[in-house]
């Protein structure tokens with residue numbers, strides 16, 4: 001089987017909204033669904049943009065990649081966190097294999113492609129671009145002037161999406177998305193492509209900024225607000241843009257619509273370091289008079305056994321003797337301390353009782369543990385609560401977000417629609433993110449790469 005493959009990635013697109021609730025209002029996606037293999041797509045653990053897209057495109061898990069989130073520990077010191085941009089990706093992505101097989105690829109907006117990486121074709125970087133007015137964001141470099149002649153100054157992301165200035169976020173998301181699709185159409189029209197992939201980050205930004213106007217289970221749900229249809233209208237707009245792309249694909253093109261994870265209402269945040277402090281796992285020289293970033297807190301490492309990072313999930317790190325500079329947990333105590341923390345965190349209640357927190361050890365989730373993995377992976381409220389890393393809240397939960405307003409957390413299932421000759425028209429509930437890379441390779445008649453998790457779909 002050979003032909004073209006087009007992957008339309010919608011970061012954070014939620015299967016309940018797209019494949020069920022609003023499907024009839026999304027005629028282009030509905031057309032793909034009715035002729036294709038579709039269903040929820042199990043994301044990786046953790047279901048976070050970085051590393052989820054890279055896991056999808058390498059067929060490898062976060063531990064094998066050594067990428068545990070946007071920020072990763074660079075060494076065993078207490079403050080060396082690095083951004084996991086394209087330079088952190090040490091395993092070939094599907095377009096690298098295709099390029100070596102002589103296929104021409106077009107890649108736009110895929111997370112972890114900044115700084116831009118060479119491909120056999122064209123690449124436009126992702127939201128990790130520091131500032132597209134200053135930093136390189138295309139491969140080849142000269143593609144930039146072609147893009148700016150087409151759409152003007154190019155946006156790879158909206159500015160701060162955790163802000164009360166929601167009108168600005170909304171207008172920037174539309175401005176950005178229009179640019180991304182205009183560039184996509186231009187490249188499809190002017191390049192002899194075999195593989196095309198676009199990831200639109202706007203869905204994620206709108207979910208985080210507007211979820212409270214959509215979801216009655218959100219604690220600050222505001223019904224009948226003027227923003228109540230913002231997310232729905234944006235999906236309808238995306239469906240029209242997708243229609244413009246579909247018009248450019250022939251009958252031999254396999255089309256995938258995928259997301260890296262879904263979304264759910266954010267119920268609140270667990271102040272993990274305040275809890276660790278209260279329970280004697282963490283010590284400060286001074287307790288701050290107001291919430292303070294953990295990196296600015298006066299931690300007494302000689303009396304600290306554990307600390308946690310903030311984010312959509314919590315990375316809990318132990319301060320291990322012989323590993324961290326002032327480690328105190330003896331290697332012989334390590335498993336007992338982990339087990340005790342896991343048990344106690346799973347039992348930790350919110351303001352109204354149990355919240356269903358799940359705690360995992362890295363070896364339970366991943367086939368390898370490259371780089372520096374956390375010692376425990378904590379999904380507060382099974383991801384309905386985020387982790388607040390700052391200290392000084394004087395209690396272990398809060399409804400304020402220390403990084404700005406944010407209504408949504410991620411959920412474990414994104415979505416997947418695969419349409420084209422050879423794919424059965426059926427709903428499936430066993431699709432996993434690791435199936436995508438082998439499916440793409442199989443479409444080009446290429447075998448799966450040794451080590452890829454998942455398997456090719458749709459081709460007998």
Ligand SMILES: [Zn+2]
Pocket residue numbers: 011012048049050204260261
């Ligand atoms: Zn994402």
